[in-house]
Amino acid sequence: MTEQRPGQQTARTLPTRKRIALIAHDGKKDELLDWARRWRETLTRHQLVGTGTTARRVSSDLGLDVEGLMSGPLGGDQQIGARITEQRLDLLIFFWDPFAPQPHDPDVKALLRLAALWNIPVACNAASADFLISSPYLSEEVSIGIPDAGDWLAARTT
Ligand SMILES: O=C(CO)COP(=O)(O)O
Incomplete structure (x- = not known):
């Protein structure tokens, strides 16, 4: 089977003030809150967005x-996914619950797919979130490679 893939990469610059999404499933909300409490001071320097209940709890x-x-x-996961596609999100902290099936599992999978596709840094647990949030890149402009959407469209003949 031949799979069609974007042939070219283009560059995108992540700003110094990152747009960070915070999301946690119910079984992981306390963990995310503990994590965010530890990094509260750092998080104040960035722009935060989250799915409804998570955002309300963090706030x-x-x-x-x-x-x-x-x-x-x-539909909150899909909204975050749209922001990734529109290059309006820079970091995803998503404590998804490996023990609890979700009614919106397809949305969760779609969000993680878009994060992988658009090369967004993602953390799905506290240890990886510690690594991301303590990276020197967090407070610098960073250039990342993303698929070239124009090239993809131009290559499509059907
Ligand atoms: O379900 C979620 C992520 O898949 C999170 O939604 P809430 O933040 O509204 O609980």
């Missing part, structure tokens, strides 16, 4: 300014 428990989108089961 009310930690006093952080978080833009709340729709709750995950109501």
Whole structure:
């Protein structure tokens, strides 16, 4: 089977003030809140967005300014995915629950696919989130490679 893939990469610059998505499934919300509490000071220097319930908890428990989108089961994961596709998100912290099936599992998979496709740094657990948030890249402009959408369209003949 031949798979069609974008042939070219192009560059995208992540800004110094990162746009960071915070998302956690219910079984992982306390873990995410503990993590965000530890990194609260660092997180204040960036722009935060999250799915509805996660954003509300981070905002009310930690006093952080978080833009709340729709709750995950109501389409929030897809909204975050759209931001990734539009190059309006720079980092994804998503504590998904490996023990709990979700009614919106296809949305979760779609979000993780878009993050992989668009080369967004992703952390799915506290240890990897520690590595991401303590990276020197967090407070620098960083150039990343992304698929060249124009090249992809030009190559499509059907
Ligand atoms: O379900 C989620 C991610 O898949 C998270 O949604 P909430 O933040 O609304 O709980």
